[in-house]
Amino acid sequence: MSRRSNGRMGPITSRLIFTTGLMMGFLSARFMLDCNLLTEQDIHVGRNVQQEAQTEAHTVEHKSQVGNSSRTTRILCWIMTQPKNLESRTKHIRETWGKRCNKVLYISSVETDFPTVKLNVSEGRENLYWKTIRAFQYIHQHHLDEADWFLKADDDTFMVIENLRYTLSSLDPEKPLYLGRRFTPFVRQGYMSGGAGYVLSKEALRRFVKGFDGGNCTHFSTIEDMALGKCMETMKVEPTDSRDVKGRQTFHPYPPHYYLVRQPPRPRPWYLLYDHYPPVEGPGCCSDFVVSFHYIYGVQLYVLEYLTYHLRPYGYKYRFNPDEKTVLKTTEST
Amino acid sequence: MLSEGGYFMKGMAMGGIFCLLLSLLGTFRPGVESGTESQHHHHHVQALGKDALKHLTDVQMQKLRNQVQVSCIIMVQPKILVYWATALDTWSKHCDKAVFYSSESTKALEAVDLNEKDDWARLRKALKHAYENAGELRWFFVAQPTTFAIIENLKYLVLAKDPNEPFYLGNAMKSGELEFVSYDSGIVLSYEALKRLVHVFQDEDKCPERGRALWKLSEDKQLATCLKYTGVFAENGEDSHGKGLFNSKSVDSLIADSMKTNPNDVVAGCCSDVAVTFSGMTPNQMQVMMFGVYRLRPYGHDFHDLLVFNPPEGSEND
Numbered sequence: 001m002s003r004r005s006n007g008r009m010g011p012i013t014s015r016l017i018f019t020t021g022l023m024m025g026f027l028s029a030r031f032m033l034d035c036n037l038l039t040e041q042d043i044h045v046g047r048n049v050q051q052e053a054q055t056e057a058h059t060v061e062h063k064s065q066v067g068n069s070s071r072t073t074r075i076l077c078w079i080m081t082q083p084k085n086l087e088s089r090t091k092h093i094r095e096t097w098g099k100r101c102n103k104v105l106y107i108s109s110v111e112t113d114f115p116t117v118k119l120n121v122s123e124g125r126e127n128l129y130w131k132t133i134r135a136f137q138y139i140h141q142h143h144l145d146e147a148d149w150f151l152k153a154d155d156d157t158f159m160v161i162e163n164l165r166y167t168l169s170s171l172d173p174e175k176p177l178y179l180g181r182r183f184t185p186f187v188r189q190g191y192m193s194g195g196a197g198y199v200l201s202k203e204a205l206r207r208f209v210k211g212f213d214g215g216n217c218t219h220f221s222t223i224e225d226m227a228l229g230k231c232m233e234t235m236k237v238e239p240t241d242s243r244d245v246k247g248r249q250t251f252h253p254y255p256p257h258y259y260l261v262r263q264p265p266r267p268r269p270w271y272l273l274y275d276h277y278p279p280v281e282g283p284g285c286c287s288d289f290v291v292s293f294h295y296i297y298g299v300q301l302y303v304l305e306y307l308t309y310h311l312r313p314y315g316y317k318y319r320f321n322p323d324e325k326t327v328l329k330t331t332e333s334t
Numbered sequence: 335m336l337s338e339g340g341y342f343m344k345g346m347a348m349g350g351i352f353c354l355l356l357s358l359l360g361t362f363r364p365g366v367e368s369g370t371e372s373q374h375h376h377h378h379v380q381a382l383g384k385d386a387l388k389h390l391t392d393v394q395m396q397k398l399r400n401q402v403q404v405s406c407i408i409m410v411q412p413k414i415l416v417y418w419a420t421a422l423d424t425w426s427k428h429c430d431k432a433v434f435y436s437s438e439s440t441k442a443l444e445a446v447d448l449n450e451k452d453d454w455a456r457l458r459k460a461l462k463h464a465y466e467n468a469g470e471l472r473w474f475f476v477a478q479p480t481t482f483a484i485i486e487n488l489k490y491l492v493l494a495k496d497p498n499e500p501f502y503l504g505n506a507m508k509s510g511e512l513e514f515v516s517y518d519s520g521i522v523l524s525y526e527a528l529k530r531l532v533h534v535f536q537d538e539d540k541c542p543e544r545g546r547a548l549w550k551l552s553e554d555k556q557l558a559t560c561l562k563y564t565g566v567f568a569e570n571g572e573d574s575h576g577k578g579l580f581n582s583k584s585v586d587s588l589i590a591d592s593m594k595t596n597p598n599d600v601v602a603g604c605c606s607d608v609a610v611t612f613s614g615m616t617p618n619q620m621q622v623m624m625f626g627v628y629r630l631r632p633y634g635h636d637f638h639d640l641l642v643f644n645p646p647e648g649s650e651n652d
Binding site: 024028286290306 | 351423589593622
């Protein structure tokens with residue numbers, strides 16, 4: 001290209017100007033196109049507009065404890081398990097609710113990298129109470145200061161630890177208390193179902209261990225939950241009502257469908273016979289803030305995990321809002 | 335000066351054209367994956383992001399809530415009475431309007447008796463009836479008795495989508511060349527789509543009433559064929575991870591699948607948090623599902639959703 005004598009541009013400058021023009025043209029056109037898209041979005045959306053993943057929309061606003069806010073509600077969970085169940089059951093607990101405990105111990109007869117704690121007790125139904133006694137003694141010896149409440153659960157239980165924490169937050173762990181699904185027979189003050197899981201306060205744990213130390217409590221039966229309940233009574237530990245403010249149960253010794261499915265009025269079925277508080281069948285059975293279901297493992301465990309922690313109806317205003325009443329809306333009825 | 339300007343203008347023109355070309359190409363978006371799976375989707379529909387809703391005023395929000403009201407069309411038969419009763423007692427209460435269309439009347443439950451044994455003919459009549467009685471409603475959801483739906487999540491998916499545009503959404507599947515929405519996981523139609531459909535019902539060539547006699551196509555495929563003639567195509571409803579919101583399987587089944595394919599992350603690898611439908615659940619499972627969806631939750635996990643849907647009146651299992 002020949003240079004005109006009066007042209008002030010060199011080839012580099014002209015290319016620069018061209019490139020600048022190119023960019024300006026590109027950006028202007030883009031800007032104008034984007035403007036059109038924006039107004040469309042207001043009313044009807046073009047394809048491919050992203051939906052926020054639920055994890056992003058889920059602002060986990062962890063409510064501080066109700067009641068005495070200076071109190072902590074640390075929960076130590078110990079899970080009664082055995083070598084043959086580690087892969088099929090306990091592993092899945094470890095993947096799901098196990099990690100929501102402040103501390104979790106998997107109690108077995110063999111020590112492994114799972115990790116499991118070995119107790120000098122053989123496996124088998126007839127050793128359940130021995131295992132329980134040794135477990136609580138072990139925990140009392142090694143972990144007493146690490147928690148305020150001590151939960152025992154089977155390896156086929158689904159627990160919602162946040163809801164347990166909510167229930168416990170208004171209670172004093174220095175009082176001798178114990179919670180679960182209260183059963184009536186065999187023990188005058190009743191006892192808590194083993195399958196549904198039960199919780200001892202720190203003071204209750206101290207008294208349990210003291211009971212065995214002093215001979216007030218003995219291994220008089222292999223029926224773990226009933227026998228422990230008897231020791232609790234002997235050591236003057238109080239069974240506490242674990243139902244919610246509407247009288248709905250939180251601990252359940254059977255899976256959800258046993259309770260939730262509507263039934264015509266009928267005499268108590270066999271699985272509700274032991275209940276201390278009059279059981280309700282159908283939707284009124286169970287609290288929104290369920291603590292446990294039993295006979296849950298494998299697929300069912302993950303199904304409950306999905307339903308509790310993941311699947312939800314977007315924007316839905318839950319009917320049961322125990323905290324809302326205390327806040328503002330006095331005009332809202334339940 | 336002029337010569338400098340000349341280069342600049344040429345540059346601008348080139349830049350502008352280049353941009354236009356790119357954006358035109360962008361909207362074509364040809365099929366990305368190679369067609370190995372029969373569920374390859376050309377058309378995806380995803381819901382609005384959080385931020386889009388933030389800029390709307392209260393008046394606009396209310397307008398959206400009204401616009402997103404759903405009319406449920408539930409196809410039932412007396413021989414599966416327990417499913418019918420379950421749908422009535424569970425998820426259908428969350429529809430703004432729920433009408434049951436039956437093949438024959440029964441004293442047990444109330445329905446629009448279409449007195450029609452043929453499944454396709456019955457579906458046509460139901461859709462026509464729903465269209466004629468739409469009132470203010472602009473979104474239509476067609477379900478089978480074995481479908482379980484979470485209507486709030488359906489609303490979330492179509493929020494701010496214009497029902498005067500044709501939308502035909504659900505679990506989009508492919509059969510040969512035909513892309514259709516699977517029946518059992520629920521079919522979503524916007525007002526415009528339904529309007530076109532009802533119109534093409536009158537065309538016996540394109541959309542025969544007694545179905546394509548020689549090989550009886552299933553109703554969902556017939557529906558897709560008729561809609562295609564009106565320029566309406568099946569779209570897969572999914573979330574931002576590409577997870578389908580409309581499921582032709584039950585929760586149990588999907589979790590079992592996920593335990594095999596994602597053993598280290600079973601729940602995250604399974605289903606969307608805002609799934610709209612599941613299929614193949616028993617009536618008892620549906621009752622438990624009502625509890626699981628609308629009540630069971632961990633205390634303290636609060637969501638600050640930008641729209642509020644109130645619980646239905648006169649109901650207590652949700």
